[in-house]
Amino acid sequence: MRVHVDRAVCENHGQCVFAAPEVFAFDDDEVLRYDPSPGPGLDEAVTRAARVCPLRAITLDGGPE
Amino acid sequence: MSRRTEAVVVVGAGLAGLSAATALRDRGFGGRLTVVGDEPHGPYDRPSLSKDLLTGRRAEEQTGLPLPPDLGARWVLGRSAVRLDRAGRRVLLDDGSALEYDGLVVASGASAVPWPGPPAPPGGVHTLRGRGDALGLRAALRRGDPLLVVGAGFVGSEVASAARELGVPVTLVDRARTPLEGALGPVAGRLFAGAQARAGVDFRAGTAVRRLLGERSLSGAELSDGTRVRAGAALVALGARPNTAWLRGSGLRLGGGAAPGLVCDHRRRALGQDGAPAEGVVALGDVVAAPNPLPGAGAPSHLVIGHWSEAVDHADAAAAALLGQEGPGTEPVPSFWSDQFGLRVRSVGLPRLADRTEVREHDPDRSRLEVTYHRGGRLVGALTVNRTSRLAAHRARILRERAAHGALA
Incomplete structure (x- = not known):
């Protein structure tokens, strides 16, 4: 699955980090880092992360459907 | 069945x-x-x-x-x-x-909890919960009349921030010594108080609003210390x-x-x-x-x-x-956020339950703060200001301790 975060929209709420810590994390400069193409084992976590983003800044491509 | x-x-x-x-x-x-x-x-x-x-x-x-x-x-x-x-x-x-x-x-x-005091003038007194409330408040802010905010919780503080951004004079009244003290404790409260003061908010600590003044529309308020403030609009933000x-x-x-x-x-x-x-x-x-x-x-x-x-x-x-289906196996940890006065406030757990707080980092120059909240020796919450990167580890610890104590039914 391909992951994209719209940085113009993201406000560092951090909900994605809670939902999918394998994919999303903040670095020491408070910048969100993420893996744009996580393995298929993480589809569920990534889908949850996209859903819990309060600003809906995360879009996904090539999901299981 | x-x-x-x-x-x-x-x-x-x-x-x-x-x-x-x-x-x-x-x-x-x-x-x-x-x-x-x-x-x-x-x-x-x-x-x-x-x-x-x-x-x-x-x-x-x-x-x-x-x-x-x-x-x-x-x-x-x-x-x-x-x-x-x-x-x-x-x-x-x-x-x-x-x-x-x-x-x-x-x-x-x-x-929203309505104004609990003696009868208020029919015009100019707002609460904020629905979108209609926000549009009414926005119209008042656009007129530029001085704003009185009753209650320095999250809603009151965020509205004070928005009003100052628009150049509207703000008086913020709360019984506590600092904004957000009830929710987040005094250390975080002092950081907010500083940010609000720099933004030009007139914060009246340890004070309550005794009466909202005005005939048809709000003209001001009388406070518990006997002083009067002038205001063309009031936001009652009491939860x-x-x-x-x-x-x-x-x-x-x-x-x-x-x-x-x-x-x-x-x-x-x-x-x-x-x-x-x-x-x-x-x-x-x-x-x-x-x-x-x-x-x-x-x-x-x-x-x-x-x-x-x-x-x-x-x-x-x-x-x-x-x-009637089997539910998810884990129970989530509450979290919240608030953006005000340039401060990015993020929290996990329930800081309000704490009997002890611990300041992990406090950098006033960069307005950074990291506080953990404890109760009975266990971590019950964490708060960061402009330090979101520190939160995930605290959340993980809350989950670990909860699992170890087997506290969930």
Whole structure:
């Protein structure tokens, strides 16, 4: 699955980090880092992360459907 | 023994109602789905009402929450539920009609606590809960009249921030010594007090509003220390109360105190008077009195959490419970955020339960703060300001300690 975060929209709420810590994390400069193409084992976590983003800044491509 | 669910009624068309409806479809519910909302429009994003909608960074049309294209729900808007007839499995609406259900989601949210003092002038006194409230307040801010904010909690402080951004003079009155002290403790409170002072907020600590003055429209207020402040508009920001009046007499259990929530179990099943889950009723969001997710010595057994995260994080569990399916295995940790005065406030857990706080980092120059909250020796919450990167580790520790203590039913 391909992951994209719209940085113009993201406000560092951090909900994605809670939902999918394998994919999303903040670095020491408070910048969100993420893996744009996580393995298929993480589809569920990534889908949850996209859903819990309060600003809906995360879009996904090539999901299981 | 639950019968097959064919018709679900969701009372409440906010984030919780929408989340519940979406989760029910995700779990394969193919029956009739009706969502009732007392506002004339569908779900919208409430957090922006006290921030970007006021400053104009976001327009009214941009606050709507997107609906899943295949949701297949019937929306009954501009109608409120007035009574629950559990024996007849019906929700009675204010137009005299009734909706029959075999599954009910109570997502009726909360209302702003109204001005509790002596009679106030009819004009210029606001509360903030719905989008209509925010638009009324925005109009007042655009006129530029000095604003009085009663209560320095999250809503009051965020509105003070938006008003200062617009150049509106703000007096903020609270009984506490610092803003947000009740929710976050004195260290965080002092950081907010500093940020507010730099932004030009006139914060009146340890003070209450005795009377709101004015004949037809607000002209000012008299404070408990005898001083008077001039104001053309006031925001009464004294918290929220769950909307449970329509559930009285239904046999569902309501919590104690002045603001009773609907008492639920971990799966968000509403409890009856006997303490057992009521057949076919779940609840979600601000209306819920939830089992304390971080139980510890002396902590309350149930509490109204009222965060955005509650409406989203528990939707799947509630949908599973209503459909008689097995729910998710882990219980989420509450979280919240607030953006004000250039401070990015983020929190996990329930800092309000703390009997001790620990400051991990405090860098006033960069307005950075990291505080952990403890109760009975256990971590119950963490707060960061401009330091979101530190939060995930605290959340993980809360989960670990909770698992080790086996505190969850």
